[in-house]
């Protein structure tokens with residue numbers, strides 16, 4: 001099925017998923033969310049895909065939020081379900097069993113910032129602007145922002161951003177840990193691919209288990225998180241890749257991982 005608002009290009013094991021609705025600065029309308037979910041479902045079924053870059057079309061905006069024009073028809077009774085749908089799709093991206101890097105190439109506001117936060121790692125171009133402007137609209141972040149932002153930057157900073165709509169430049173986002181790298185304008189996708197290529201040379205099961213341990217462990221006590229870490233180590237130690245990794249080190253050669 002041709003998707004109007006979400007394009008996907010796969011090359012050398014890396015899928016570049018682009019949200020493309022430039023007339024509305026790539027805002028997420030209902031169709032875009034459906035297409036985004038379908039794209040990730042398809043990528044999940046494709047064993048050739050080993051990592052994903054998520055970006056927005058053009059150089060002005062990553063995603064400028066949920067589509068505000070849809071809000072007038074959403075009542076207080078409808079809102080929990082409306083938000084739960086976006087949350088479910090973003091949760092799916094967060095739990096995707098291969099690494100997902102956001103290439104934030106401009107505005108990442110509201111649902112756009114929330115989408116970037118559901119990715120594993122964020123690379124921002126120097127013109128990127130992050131923010132949660134929902135209070136300007138009389139609402140709160142609804143696609144996970146009140147939960148993921150304080151986990152990433154701490155509750156005080158998250159409250160300043162959410163209560164006062166403090167906009168965050170790329171450099172400030174780097175300082176507070178909201179993004180991991182800042183690159184010149186137009187280079188976020190290439191930098192994200194470069195980082196993914198480095199990750200893809202590592203043991204795939206190890207990267208998958210590290211992602212699981214970090215993501216699921218963040219919502220556990222330290223003791224439970226460490227139990228999870230031990231069980232994920234069990235999965236890694238049961239792979240052929242573990243023997244290959246150790247042998248390659250001892251034989252002073254690069255490892256040839258098979259992902260099993």
Ligand code: CAA
Nearest residue numbers: 023024025027064065066067068109110111133141142143
């Ligand atoms: N929804 C719908 N349309 C949007 C949009 C959005 N979130 N963001 C931008 N657009 C549209 C504008 O309406 C405009 O359309 P027209 O040309 O038809 O008028 C077009 O995109 C270009 O936008 P601007 O003319 O406003 O561009 P600008 O350069 O002057 O400003 C901007 C850029 C600062 C990003 C501004 O567009 C803006 O403030 N956008 C809204 C950002 C926002 O509030 N996002 C949060 C949405 S709520 C949310 O996401 C809830 C949640 O948690 C799920």
